[in-house]
Amino acid sequence: MRTILVGTKRLIDYSVRVRVKPDGSGVVTDGVKMSINPFDEIALEEALRIRERGLADEVVAISIGTSEAQQQLRTALAFGADRAILVRADAPLEPLTVAQVFLQLVQRCQPELVLLGKQAIDEDHGQTGQMLAALWGRPQATFASKLEIEGGRARVTREVDAGLEVIEVDLPAVVTTDLRLNEPRYVKLPDIMKARRKPLEITTLRELGVELPAAPLRVLKVAPPAARARGTMVRDSAELLTALRSRGVL
């Protein structure tokens, strides 16, 4: 069985304007639309396309979080994942712990490929894939915009600051997805019905033998970003250039 593991993190939908709680303890999540991390959706789409090309047999969607993350896993199943695993965690985990959870799932599922979003758009850590590669001792190809699999190897085009870069990795490997890898499909209603009958396993950190860090990172405060002062409107090009000169910018 050639398996692909895919991360599907539940988080605040990308279109929601996030607000910081007045007491600085976090951001407002009550009554806010939740979705699959958009980069994870791209990872899921890529996994499904690889399976549809006959290069994989099953796609397993993973989520780590509260039991509400079952909603996102059901969505992943409706997209076309074959089965899902929820690892229950009631508080957010730090990146290393998330990678340790994935390592345990890797050892259970023996995947050819682990496809993860390059970052989750809530905490913006961007660490899990690279950490999993380190703990697993396998290749990592981050920020993928093209992924070709052939003969136990993957050729990955990566989006880097200087443009693009191509690397080749032996499988199994960890690949993290960038925006332009693909455009995720739309879920069809019959698939949502079918997804209800697909297997969704629930496990825990304890069952996986993963412990929380003895010396964790502590979040002291969450604050809104410093606001920029309201700007000035100008009427035309000449006035704009005058204003730039008077500010010493030109």
Added chain:
Amino acid sequence: MSEVLIVAEHSAGMLNTSTARAVSCALGLGSAQVDILVLAEQAAPVAAHAATLAGVRRVLTVERPENREPLAVVYAPQIAAVAAGYSHVFGPSTTFGRDLMPHVAALLGVSQLSDVMAVEGPYRFRRPIYAGNAVVTVEAPAGRVVVATVRTASFPPAGGGGAAVVESLDLRVELPTHTRFVSRPPASSGRPDLQSAARVVAGGRALGSAENFRMVYGLADALGAAVGASRAAVDSGYVPNDLQVGQTGKIIAPELYVAIGISGAIQHLTGIRDARTIVAINKDAEAPIFEVADLGLVGDLFQIVPELERLIRSGSGA
């Protein structure tokens, strides 16, 4: 006292300015001893430049043929080996550092602090979350190594005039061969580098086509500016991906940022928040870009942009 190891980013024998910015962040820890690590096939030119950065104590080099290309799985075990004895290991929050440093952190058994934007103490930092819509203050456990990427837009480059010692290290670290560099298509433009440019002119979806986007290049050239773009413009194929500014593209902090036909999605705004002066030109007066712009001009960009270019070139401008 903090002992900080900074991983140098370089290409073609040139030290990237992101390294000098990471040095500034490290010096902000207070009474910090700062060393720079250069992994390369031939480290001398990069090391020589790194040694001139003010405040640097030593430049350590590891020269191996395997270090020719910056593969994270190859660099990380060497960095982890050198990291022993350091309280902090920093890399830049560029694609180089974002690829590499979490791998290093995992080898060292710690989580990483991503995108450090401010230092409040040796173990206390601020970093952006939710695309910069919130800022979190985080404390790492004392007594464990702190691995972090430094948000380059938040720190000025360290100055020159330093004369650090350069030491070559002979590391006996076994390196994996399961990951191989294939190619890097050459970058095209002769324009200033987007990440470090003092002026940036960026275009959005409203440009409508790759052909129309040329007027952005025209204005940029008149200003001596780098060219950037919104995600929408990149996705529409007007410009290549390396011009993307925003949460998932480049985070920049130029003196002047001119946004042309960019509506200002929050993911884009997070990439320009630290620019000193933001100019927005857009036909929609309600566009969110005007909420962050210092100077706003509502109108037809197809008329305004060529006019600006003409005024600047005729000497009425820069």
